[in-house]
Amino acid sequence: EAQVTQNPRYLITVTGKKLTVTCSQNMNHEYMSWYRQDPGLGLRQIYYSMNVEVTDKGDVPEGYKVSRKEKRNFPLILESPSPNQTSLYFCASGRAASGANVLTFGAGSRLTVL
Amino acid sequence: GENVEQHPSTLSVQEGDSAVIKCTYSDSASNYFPWYKQELGKRPQLIIDIRSNVGEKKDQRIAVTLNKTAKHFSLHITETQPEDSAVYFCAAWGTTSGTYKYIFGTGTRLKVLA
Numbered sequence: 001e002a003q004v005t006q007n008p009r010y011l012i013t014v015t016g017k018k019l020t021v022t023c024s025q026n027m028n029h030e031y032m033s034w035y036r037q038d039p040g041l042g043l044r045q046i047y048y049s050m051n052v053e054v055t056d057k058g059d060v061p062e063g064y065k066v067s068r069k070e071k072r073n074f075p076l077i078l079e080s081p082s083p084n085q086t087s088l089y090f091c092a093s094g095r096a097a098s099g100a101n102v103l104t105f106g107a108g109s110r111l112t113v114l
Numbered sequence: 115g116e117n118v119e120q121h122p123s124t125l126s127v128q129e130g131d132s133a134v135i136k137c138t139y140s141d142s143a144s145n146y147f148p149w150y151k152q153e154l155g156k157r158p159q160l161i162i163d164i165r166s167n168v169g170e171k172k173d174q175r176i177a178v179t180l181n182k183t184a185k186h187f188s189l190h191i192t193e194t195q196p197e198d199s200a201v202y203f204c205a206a207w208g209t210t211s212g213t214y215k216y217i218f219g220t221g222t223r224l225k226v227l228a
Contacts, residue, residue: 033216042120042203042220043158050214058215059115090157100146100165101207101216105157 002027006091006106013081014114021076021109023091029104031096032074036060036087037108043090049074050096081113116141118206120219128227133191135222137204140185144208144217147180147187152201152221161202162189194226 006023013019025032033048035058045058049068063085065077074093078085088110092103119138127133139147148163164171164178164187171178175194180187191198204219
């Protein structure tokens with residue numbers, strides 16, 4: 001089954017404790033990206049990647065890191081989480097080569113930083 | 115920076131009536147305009163999209179129109195049904211400017227009243 005898998009689905013952590021949210025896709029998509037969803041603010045892009053070893057900032061990259069060492073994986077790293085990073089996070093992937101880019105989303109990861 | 119404005123933020127219609135959601139984008143390099151539907155507690159899923167070389171596209175009860183000159187695009191849902199109740203997001207994406215940000219609007223919560 002074609003899918004984007006992200007883990008963990010739910011996480012409660014404390015300020016400053018490094019954490020990683022994993023994202024993996026099995027569709028051989030070139031494009032992968034991370035979003036945070038907050039009430040009234042829609043989906044805001046954190047980082048995206050057009051291919052292996054190619055990453056770039058979205059609109060809200062502060063406090064986050066990513067890497068794309070393999071085509072299928074795109075982990076989101078919070079080196080020192082803060083309460084303002086409490087949010088619902090979505091990973092998504094798409095086949096960008098054709099000029100259209102239909103995103104397939106993961107199920108979401110709800111993060112709470114105390 | 116680039117942005118996508120979406121209106122209205124909430125929309126209530128009677129079952130069987132039509133619903134229209136409007137978006138405006140700022141980056142003239144955008145050439146792909148998808149619409150995603152997010153049901154409560156679920157991930158966003160594509161419902162219809164349009165490329166910049168097309169003015170209108172229909173798929174059964176939903177249609178999207180694009181005015182490139184005005185940088186406007188709209189989602190039209192006819193004969194609304196209770197299962198159309200959800201949050202709808204417009205988005206803009208393009209490859210001609212050298213950046214590949216995928217920018218979403220802030221969402222419209224559609225309620226279809228039975």
